[in-house]
Amino acid sequence: MPELAEVELARRQWAAFHGQKILTAETHPKARIYRDCPAPALRILEGKKLLSSKAHGKRMLFTFGPQLHLEVHLGMSGKLSTSSADHAIEKHDHLILRTSKASLIFNDYRMFGRVMLYDLADPWAELPPQPQDSRFSVAYLRKKMTRHAKKPLKALLLDQTICPGIGNWMADEICWKLGLHPAAPSGQLDPASVRKATRFVTLGALKHIADKNETASTDGFAPGSYVAQVPPKNWLFQHRWKKGGTCPKCKTDLARDTIATRTTAWCPTCQKP
Numbered sequence: 494m495p496e497l498a499e500v501e502l503a504r505r506q507w508a509a510f511h512g513q514k515i516l517t518a519e520t521h522p523k524a525r526i527y528r529d530c531p532a533p534a535l536r537i538l539e540g541k542k543l544l545s546s547k548a549h550g551k552r553m554l555f556t557f558g559p560q561l562h563l564e565v566h567l568g569m570s571g572k573l574s575t576s577s578a579d580h581a582i583e584k585h586d587h588l589i590l591r592t593s594k595a596s597l598i599f600n601d602y603r604m605f606g607r608v609m610l611y612d613l614a615d616p617w618a619e620l621p622p623q624p625q626d627s628r629f630s631v632a633y634l635r636k637k638m639t640r641h642a643k644k645p646l647k648a649l650l651l652d653q654t655i656c657p658g659i660g661n662w663m664a665d666e667i668c669w670k671l672g673l674h675p676a677a678p679s680g681q682l683d684p685a686s687v688r689k690a691t692r693f694v695t696l697g698a699l700k701h702i703a704d705k706n707e708t709a710s711t712d713g714f715a716p717g718s719y720v721a722q723v724p725p726k727n728w729l730f731q732h733r734w735k736k737g738g739t740c741p742k743c744k745t746d747l748a749r750d751t752i753a754t755r756t757t758a759w760c761p762t763c764q765k766p
């Protein structure tokens with residue numbers, strides 16, 4: 494599932510066409526991505542310019558006017574891409590916004606993704622701070638870790654109301670970086686260290702994935718193959734997907750189990766319970 498860096502990379506695909514007027518909004522009305530917003534409503538975007546966009550955690554917001562925004566969630570397998578203006582619709586292309594220069598495409602073969610329209614000035618006014626924001630402070634984390642003291646660290650990191658944008662691989666990377674077992678209760682941990690590791694992994698993921706790739710991979714969202722450029726070999730990332738993967742620090746075989754309902758990889762030597 495795309496996490497904050499893959500989502501930022503997806504946003505940048507469409508952002509290359511800020512300033513372009515949408516000529517037509519073509520939808521696939523039966524697609525599940527329209528479960529919260531009927532497909533014909535998207536025609537309101539026709540004749541409007543794509544003015545700006547931003548990402549927050551795992552969601553993106555494309556702005557077409559002071560009170561007109563399209564929110565996109567990629568879900569498990571959603572993908573944003575661009576193609577020529579006369580792009581022929583392909584299977585799983587559920588939304589195509591055509592401009593005179595390009596087609597902006599939302600393709601999703603599993604359809605856990607979704608779109609929403611907002612007619613508010615700032616639909617994201619209430620969202621929690623992202624790990625890369627200055628508001629994601631030691632005091633903020635201390636408050637959350639105290640309130641959720643029994644929550645395993647991995648579950649805390651995966652909680653989108655606390656650490657928006659962190660998903661399975663980033664949560665494992667943060668626990669490994671900290672040298673902490675993913676099931677360690679949050680209340681017993683040092684918020685300053687958790688913040689430092691969370692920001693290291695977040696800023697590193699943005700650098701290695703959103704900045705170093707030009708396009709999202711076309712070969713789907715198999716684990717670890719979202720993109721051509723990935724974090725370096727001294728990250729857990731490159732080892733966690735491999736059968737028989739070992740810890741990049743101490744070469745111990747990685748352990749795997751379900752923690753916080755997700756398949757979790759960790760080093761039994763570096764991350765003692």
Ligand SMILES: [Zn+2]
Binds near residue numbers: 742745763
């Ligand atoms: Zn190790």
